[in-house]
Amino acid sequence: MSQLNRRRLLCSSALLLLLCNAAARASIIKGGLPWKPGSADPPTPVTPGGWHYFTAQEGATVEAFVDRLIPADELTAGGRDLGCAVFIDRQLAAPYGRSEGFYMSGPFQKGTKQQGPQSPDTPAQRYRKALAALDEACRGKFGGKTFAQLPNQQKDEVIAGLENGSLQLTGTDGEEFFKLILKDTQNGFLADPIYGGNKDMAAWKMIGFPGARYDYRDWIDRHNQRIALSPVGINAHPDWSQ
Amino acid sequence: MARKLPRKDAVIIGLGWTGSILAHELCAAGLDVVALERGPWRDTATDFPISYAQDELRYRLQHELFLRPAQMSVTFRNNASQTALPVRNWGAFMLGNGAGGAGVHWNAETWRFLPSDFVMRSHYTQRYGADFLPPDMTIQDWGVTYDDLEPFYDEFEYLCGTSGQAGNLNGAIQPGGNPFEGARSRPYPTPAMKQGYGHALYAKAAQELGYKPFPQPSGNLSRSYTNPLGVTLGQCTYCGFCEWFGCANYSKASPQTTILPVLLRMPNFEARTECEVLRIDLDGSRTRATGVTYVDSSGVEFEQPADLVILCAFALFNVQLLLLSGVGTPYDPNTGSGQIGRNFTHQTVSTALGFFDKAKFNFNPFVSAGAIGMCVDEFNGDNFDHAPVGFVGGGYLGQVQTNGRPIETTAVPPGTPAWGSKWKQALRDNYLSTINAGSAVHGSFQSYRDVYLDLDPTYKDRFGRPLVRLTIDFHDNELKMSAFLTDKYAEILERMGAKQVVKKPRKGPYDVTQYQTSHLCGGAIMGTNPGNSALNVYLQSWDVPNLFVQGASAFPQNAGYNPTGTVGALAYWSAAAIRSRYLKNPGPLVHA
Numbered sequence: 001m002s003q004l005n006r007r008r009l010l011c012s013s014a015l016l017l018l019l020c021n022a023a024a025r026a027s028i029i030k031g032g033l034p035w036k037p038g039s040a041d042p043p044t045p046v047t048p049g050g051w052h053y054f055t056a057q058e059g060a061t062v063e064a065f066v067d068r069l070i071p072a073d074e075l076t077a078g079g080r081d082l083g084c085a086v087f088i089d090r091q092l093a094a095p096y097g098r099s100e101g102f103y104m105s106g107p108f109q110k111g112t113k114q115q116g117p118q119s120p121d122t123p124a125q126r127y128r129k130a131l132a133a134l135d136e137a138c139r140g141k142f143g144g145k146t147f148a149q150l151p152n153q154q155k156d157e158v159i160a161g162l163e164n165g166s167l168q169l170t171g172t173d174g175e176e177f178f179k180l181i182l183k184d185t186q187n188g189f190l191a192d193p194i195y196g197g198n199k200d201m202a203a204w205k206m207i208g209f210p211g212a213r214y215d216y217r218d219w220i221d222r223h224n225q226r227i228a229l230s231p232v233g234i235n236a237h238p239d240w241s242q
Numbered sequence: 243m244a245r246k247l248p249r250k251d252a253v254i255i256g257l258g259w260t261g262s263i264l265a266h267e268l269c270a271a272g273l274d275v276v277a278l279e280r281g282p283w284r285d286t287a288t289d290f291p292i293s294y295a296q297d298e299l300r301y302r303l304q305h306e307l308f309l310r311p312a313q314m315s316v317t318f319r320n321n322a323s324q325t326a327l328p329v330r331n332w333g334a335f336m337l338g339n340g341a342g343g344a345g346v347h348w349n350a351e352t353w354r355f356l357p358s359d360f361v362m363r364s365h366y367t368q369r370y371g372a373d374f375l376p377p378d379m380t381i382q383d384w385g386v387t388y389d390d391l392e393p394f395y396d397e398f399e400y401l402c403g404t405s406g407q408a409g410n411l412n413g414a415i416q417p418g419g420n421p422f423e424g425a426r427s428r429p430y431p432t433p434a435m436k437q438g439y440g441h442a443l444y445a446k447a448a449q450e451l452g453y454k455p456f457p458q459p460s461g462n463l464s465r466s467y468t469n470p471l472g473v474t475l476g477q478c479t480y481c482g483f484c485e486w487f488g489c490a491n492y493s494k495a496s497p498q499t500t501i502l503p504v505l506l507r508m509p510n511f512e513a514r515t516e517c518e519v520l521r522i523d524l525d526g527s528r529t530r531a532t533g534v535t536y537v538d539s540s541g542v543e544f545e546q547p548a549d550l551v552i553l554c555a556f557a558l559f560n561v562q563l564l565l566l567s568g569v570g571t572p573y574d575p576n577t578g579s580g581q582i583g584r585n586f587t588h589q590t591v592s593t594a595l596g597f598f599d600k601a602k603f604n605f606n607p608f609v610s611a612g613a614i615g616m617c618v619d620e621f622n623g624d625n626f627d628h629a630p631v632g633f634v635g636g637g638y639l640g641q642v643q644t645n646g647r648p649i650e651t652t653a654v655p656p657g658t659p660a661w662g663s664k665w666k667q668a669l670r671d672n673y674l675s676t677i678n679a680g681s682a683v684h685g686s687f688q689s690y691r692d693v694y695l696d697l698d699p700t701y702k703d704r705f706g707r708p709l710v711r712l713t714i715d716f717h718d719n720e721l722k723m724s725a726f727l728t729d730k731y732a733e734i735l736e737r738m739g740a741k742q743v744v745k746k747p748r749k750g751p752y753d754v755t756q757y758q759t760s761h762l763c764g765g766a767i768m769g770t771n772p773g774n775s776a777l778n779v780y781l782q783s784w785d786v787p788n789l790f791v792q793g794a795s796a797f798p799q800n801a802g803y804n805p806t807g808t809v810g811a812l813a814y815w816s817a818a819a820i821r822s823r824y825l826k827n828p829g830p831l832v833h834a
Contacts, residue, residue, distance in 0.1 A: 027513075039288050073666065213481070234297060
């Protein structure tokens with residue numbers, strides 16, 4: 001066999017070889033770099049519409065909550081219109097919501113603050129518990145109204161109460177839930193719009209972040225100059241047609 | 243019952259930086275080599291292409307390129323009076339996985355240690371007296387000197403194409419470089435990176451204060467480069483999605499961009515991915531490795547016999563495997579006996595935030611790179627008189643801000659509400675005009691009697707093996723040093739013209755949820771005799787001479803620099819000894 005043919009044969013077989021036992025699995029890589037077309041893994045864009053995890057009631061509560069954490073003002077639309085609740089919903093239906101990838105073996109025991117979270121509850125479970133407890137607390141305090149039914153000022157009072165620990169929730173830690181939903185809301189606000197939040201890159205426009213751009217060689221030497229580049233997302237740019 | 247496979251000359255555990263270097267060196271020497279990697283194959287076009295590599299949520303927040311704690315984690319406690327608990331999601335450190343290991347997503351900050359770092363105990367004793375070192379501080383001399391390693395630092399830097407400005411060329415101090423560095427035999431292979439406004443302004447202020455700033459040595463290349471193996475890297479584009487991410491430009495030095503394209507074409511090399519080594523197999527005398535036993539992704543066990551075993555996992559897991567395999571004697575902190583697990587260290591990092599007037603300062607923080615930055619080294623190593631300050635060690639002070647990623651890097655002044663319109667306004671008002679370099683103050687971490695690794699008594703991995711247990715807290719020495727260094731860094735920010743500087747010195751207790759670099763070191767340290775180390779100076783196990791253990795687990799204490807440059811140098815130094823001496827006459831290279 002000529003050198004060229006031999007090299008071609010080696011390269012084409014340099015990939016996924018299965019061992020003799022059909023049950024055994026490993027990638028044996030030999031003779032060249034592996035290459036398999038279609039094996040990249042781009043993110044799947046979130047499409048709005050419906051809830052994948054939340055019930056209708058939970059969705060309404062979270063929409064109301066994110067709309068106070070990120071209120072509509074002269075800087076941006078509110079968190080609901082920016083898609084923050086959709087972002088959280090899709091995340092809870094995804095590996096994040098299931099604590100996939102975390103070490104979730106027992107025994108579970110509370111440790112010191114420095115030892116980090118030790119609960120077996122996943123984010124999805126925590127939201128479900130906390131949203132129910134939140135509405136229960138609101139109904140008790142505000143004559144039967146759920147969180148979403150409160151006027152904005154009272155919503156803000158409730159949120160502040162969770163934040164400083166003065167408002168307790170039954171069966172779950174209100175302060176910890178506040179930290180969780182604040183983090184998820186702000187992540188949705190500032191992440192790539194492909195994940196459902198930061199609609200039209202409103203947050204990026206607000207701060208002046210050009211987004212998923214990747215080449216600033218023309219800018220590294222231009223010190224103290226405003227870079228007027230409109231933001232680009234992984235699958236979105238203001239000038240791209242639909 | 244494990245199926246026994248045909249014998250190989252060498253089996254390498256882990257295909258990260260050191261696994262790739264050792265595999266290439268041994269294959270070049272003609273050995274038949276197999277590398278076992280428990281993570282997946284990774285490469286640029288499939289795993290971090292330019293179409294979606296720049297995803298903060300997926301890679302920075304959700305850790306997609308890293309080891310998953312579900313596959314393997316560790317337990318942690320501050321001291322022996324506590325019960326260690328699992329690290330259920332990473333925080334204080336991020337652990338690599340897959341082909342290329344952490345070399346895929348590191349910053350690429352590529353430093354050399356100082357000559358004095360290698361002889362710390364004798365140096366401090368000579369200059370300050372033996373009483374200057376706290377009695378429970380277990381630092382020791384390495385057994386190698388900077389001069390021993392200089393050619394191998396050079397070899398690693400030329401493999402990577404490291405971008406920098408030499409400070410000391412064969413004894414002659416060079417303008418614009420680090421005047422404190424050990425002498426290097428030739429310049430860096432590529433020129434230093436360009437710097438952003440925030441980095442350059444820091445250097446100007448540092449100079450005005452009398453320091454000698456220099457560009458951080460960087461494995462994000464300033465220009466395209468072909469290395470001695472014939473592999474070509476691209477030019478860094480200052481994209482700001484560097485550390486925690488793979489590089490889509492082929493411009494970050496990694497095993498993928500420097501070695502693997504050549505290694506994979508060598509007919510005597512084979513990689514098996516998604517294969518986890520369960521243990522190093524030892525013969526009846528327990529002084530010879532017969533190979534390794536591993537399990538593939540469907541749970542089938544295999545025995546891979548080999549004449550030579552090179553352990554190239556991450557530092558923590560090197561120590562775990564040694565303990566699980568019964569190599570050497572586990573360290574007992576009560577008696578001080580046993581070498582495996584002792585002198586475990588991390589890094590003492592801190593920072594200060596600088597808030598500037600947005601009408602006057604626009605730093606464009608998103609124009610950046612993982613190893614960009616301007617540094618001063620006046621307070622590293624023993625570059626300054628320690629007698630008045632009363633602590634051991636030091637670190638560089640660098641304006642090394644790597645990014646303007648919005649979730650990570652939208653700092654707001656203290657007192658800003660955490661939510662609502664005022665929070666949004668503070669983001670808008672500060673995003674472009676804040677200096678926020680996470681590991682700006684990059685301090686050393688000495689070794690102590692009560693900071694160590696061993697096997698956890700309760701928590702297991704998915705195969706039922708004990709997790710490695712970290713017992714670690716800060717000592718007064720490190721906290722005192724951190725306060726001192728952070729003050730000095732803050733002074734430079736003030737000199738830059740910040741309207742508000744918020745100092746964040748490292749405070750105890752050691753917190754496993756707060757990221758503080760992944761520079762975990764020690765646990766299988768090198769030294770001059772079996773009474774003070776697990777390995778000889780060539781990283782050869784004293785207990786099992788056909789086993790070599792690469793990586794920062796060999797460091798007897800950690801200096802005030804990122805460790806990878808020294809890890810690479812030690813890998814080449816060890817490989818040279820294996821090729822020139824061990825292979826010709828297998829057996830102990832050092833008779834102590």
